Amino acid sequence: MFAGPDPDEYSKCVHxxxxxxxxxxxxxxxxxxxxxxxxVFLIKQVAEGTLPLEAAVDPVFTCLDCRACETVCPSGVPVGHLIEMSRGQIHAARTQAQKQSRRERWMLRGLFSHPKRLRLAGNILRFYQVSGLRQLARSVGALKLLPSHLQEIEAGLPTVPLKPKERSLPLPVPHPASSSGRQPVRAALLTGCVMDVLFADVNDATARVIARNHMTVVVPEGQVCCGALHVHAGDREEAQALARRNIDAFLGAGSDFVVTNSAGCGAAMKEYGDLLRDDPAYREKAKTFSAMVRDISELLIEQGFDPPTGSLDQQVTYHDACHLCHAQGIREQPRQLIGAIAGVELVEMPDSDRCCGSAGVYNLTHPDMARQLLERKITDIPAEAEAVVMGNPGCMIQIRAGLAARERSTPVWHTVQLLDMAYQAEDQSSKR
Ligand code: SF4
Ligand code: SF4
Structure with missing residues (x-):
């Protein structure tokens, strides 16, 4: 029997x-x-039996789970957790909402939970992108047959890197000789589900940057999707199954840290302790695992990093991914990394921590709201910015789509890619 939202959590709200x-x-x-x-009030009413569960379905699922509310709440109401538990309750009760989300459930259980199927989908997508099919589809107007939000997402997808399976990272990536005298640190990298297929180049950059900063990178075998998308959709059972597999894979790898370059994955993995709190076999292991999780920007600031001597000479702006800034409180670390790159000037955008509308699969399930938020985000990008930098793959796809829709060619980079470019510029200048 699913317990549902905790009265101690919703009772904190003082309205x-x-x-x-x-x-x-x-x-x-x-x-x-x-x-x-x-x-929060609807969730409370449902829990107290004064409102039917169905009445809460639309408001609960229209929430982005962005947690901006938690940042400002003086009473510490964990709204995101309440939303996720309410979705779990709805999911378990097999309401209309579940029937409405069959496509979403297929994506979550049938695709994201299976690395081999995801790779196959990535290879098919790559064939479409590079074989000329995409160009043909565009030139004959075939893409117009798709719903408009899917057309926009298609435009935001990066070209899938060549043969992700064969490009998998060397195991382990040794740290270069260090003159710092620091103890070598072993960082186990979550390659992720979407990251591993669409953004394998960001994973490569992450490994290079960690190694460049005198740590050893390991990529544990047997790791799977972190389960964040499943938690957001209310499928806590599948998320728990994925969490157990990751805990076994990573704790068996003998590392000091679990490192991710995806804000959503980091936030979810830091909450494995809560996700598995009712599982006596995994409760303690989950807490141990969660305490080891670091976002890549957090790891570099915490362990110390070598400011690159290579210069990039550009103005960039930074978008705060919700699950970095609101869920993990990580705002300064990416800015410190960007600020350490010679020649890079950070031009802040207004409301940089307002959601871009990506929010996991929200841009698929709630395309109209997602589009409105994306419009606002793209409008907020300063005209002088020569690149938009962020720390979450979903935001990268969403913001690329928004820029493409306005025919703006501004590139979108992950923070660690920018840092990696600066290290590569340093290598090139040292060869001259
Ligand atoms: S800020 Fe917090 S306490 Fe105030 S209404 Fe919102 S959730 Fe409730
Ligand atoms: S959309 Fe974001 S700010 Fe609004 S209730 Fe949901 S988590 Fe909170």
Whole structure:
């Protein structure tokens, strides 16, 4: 029997309304039911039996789970956790919402949970992108047969790197000789589900940057999707199964840290302790695992990094991914890394921590809201920015799609890619 939201969590809300003005869905809809305060109240009413579960379905699933409300809440209401538990409750109760999300459930259980199927899908996508099929589809207008939000997402997808399977990272990536005298650190890299297929180049850059900073990179065999998308969709059972597999894979790898370059994965893995709190066999291991998780920017600042001497000479702006800034409190570390690169000037964008509308698979399940938020995000990108930098793959796809829709060619980089470029520039200048 699924326990549902915790009364101790929703009872913390004092209805002050400080959260309203930062909630993207409330900003767009001006409807109390689509505000953090309203959602918490609906969840409370359902739990107390004064409202049927179905009445909460739309507000709970229209939430982005962006956690901007948690950043400003003076009472410490864990709105994101309440939303996720409420979704789990809805999922377990087999309501209409579950019937409406069959496609989403197929993607989550049938695709993201299976690395081999994802690679196959990636290879098919790559064939489409590089064989001329994409160009043909565009020139004859075939893409117009797709719903408009899928057309936009298609435009935001990066070209799948060549044969992801064969490009897998060397095991382990040794750290170069260090003159610092620091103890060698072993960092186990989560290659991720989407990252491993669409952004294998970001994984490669991550491994190079870690190694460049005198740590050894290991890529544990047997690792799988982190389960973040499943938690967001309310499928906690599948998320727990994936978490157990990752815990076994990573704790068996004998590393000091579990490192990720995906904000959503990092936030989810830091909460494995909560996800598996009712599992006596994994409860303690999950806590140990969660304590080892670091975002790549967090790891580099915590362990110390060598400021690159290579110069990049460009103005960039930075988008705060919700699950980095709101869920993990990581705001300064990426800015410190960017600020350490010679020639790079950071031009802040307004409301850099407002959700871009990606939010896992939200841009597939709620395309209209996702598009409205993307429009606002793209408008906020300063005209002088020569690149947009961020730390989450979903945001990278979403913002690329938004830029493409406005025919802007501004590149989108992961923070670690920018740092890697600066290290490569340093290598090139030393060869001259
Ligand atoms: S800021 Fe926190 S306490 Fe205030 S209404 Fe929002 S959730 Fe409730
Ligand atoms: S998580 Fe985001 S969308 Fe959901 S209630 Fe909080 S601020 Fe609003």
């Amino acid at each position: 002050c309304g400080f959260c309203l003005e930062v909630c993207p869905t409330y900003q767009q809809l001006s409807d109390e039911n689509h505000s953090p305060r309203g959602r």
